[in-house]
Structure formats: structure tokens, C-alpha cells
Amino acid sequence: AKADAQMAIDDGLSKLDGKSIKTKQYETVFSAKKFGEMLSVFSGLFSGEAAYRKTTALKDKKGEQIAVKGFNLWDDPLNELAPFQNSFDDEGVASNPKKIIDDGVFTGFLHSLKTAKLFNEEPTGNAFGGGISPAGLYLAPGEKDFDALIQDIEEGFYVTDLVGLHAGVNHASGNFSLQAGGMLIKNGKLDHAVKMVVLSGNWFDLLMQIKGIANDLTFAVSGVGSPTVHVGKLTVSGEDK
16 A cells, blocks of 8 residues: 555645745655656766767766765666667667666766777667667665655655756756655655755766665666665755745
8 A cells, every 4th residue: 555655646646735845955855767767867978979079077987986885877778677678779789788887986988889989998789869878777776665765854855756857957067957846754754745846956966965775676668767766955946934
């Protein structure tokens, strides 16, 4: 029954009676689906083409810590949990599982035949639709269940809805400002629905301040997978009352 209730919340039924909350920084928790959407929106940062054009902030970060320890981001085109699999990319290169971020460390870019040659590296089997993209992006789950993830949060914001994901994101700087809906977390439990607010922060800062990753890995229809993630404090602009 708890799982059904959780799904109802994630599907936005709770928005019907949403209340306003004050503008301030809140401990923020993204639902599995919504953190997956964030991963997807920023996945272009890992493209070898973006590195060549110098449009990614990760261009000189290979081998460096870009996320907290315990953050493991995979591109696994063969993952049987995902809604679809890719054995080869559009150039006929075999697609194999690879860690893009290993325990917080950036391991390197995704390549087509062209960008691999430019960087004197091996192609990674990520040439799709005339560009470079992950073929099975997912964040490895942690060990806590949802209740344990939020139990120590005195006051926080649980994000179940995001609007304007592409317009409100600056890929170069990592800054984002997004309309968001969800639930207030109070004393370690979900309290009440929240009217749409503006959620803002920086993606690169967020990756370095993550406080917890749940065990509820969920795949979207797009093929991107993520568990629920407690990302620390973000600015929530609601109503000043």
C-alpha cells in the first residue's frame, strides 16, 4: 500500500491541494524519475563532441572528482532492467557497459569514431542520430529505502514534478532554475503537497553535495534510470509570508 501511495504522489495527484511554502534553502530530495530527468538533461556534458567544441565544463576534468564518493553513473546499453537495449551504435561500433563516473571520479567522454580519432581514444559505441549520446544511462542505487533516506530531514522539499527542463538549464555553467512541484518533508516524513515553486541551483555543485542515494532504481520510458536522491540544500522560491 505504501508503494501505491508513493506512486500516487509521484504522479502528481497530491498537487490538487498544494500549499505555498516560504522562500529559503531546503534540504531537497528528487524522486527517482525527476533525478533521472536531470541526468538526461545534463548528459550532453559527457559528449566527446562537446569536449572538442569546448562547450562542456568537463573538458579538462578526466580523472578528477566531480561528484561525491559513492556516486556511480553507468552507460549500460545492454542493461536488461532498461526498457530497451543497444548492442551497436549507428556506426556499427559495439556498445558495452561503461562507468562514466566511478565513485565520484569522471572517467572520460563518450565517443563516436570521429571524436575518438580527434582525442586519440577508442570509440565507445555512442554515435546515435548524428550525434553522441548515452545508450543506457543510469545512476547506481544506494542501500537506503525511501523512508530511511528522508528520516533525518527536519524540513525539506521532495520534488515530484519539474517544468521547463530545457529552457531553465544552462549546460555550460550548470546553473538551473526550474518550476517544481512536490511535497514538504517535515520531521523525516512527507507532510503536505506544495504549490509550484522555483527550484534553483548548480548541477556541478549539486553533484558534490549529494547526501544520500536510495535503493529504488527506476527506469523511465526514455531508458534513463535513477533512484531517489537527497541532494542537500537548494534554493526554493515560494511565497514570502
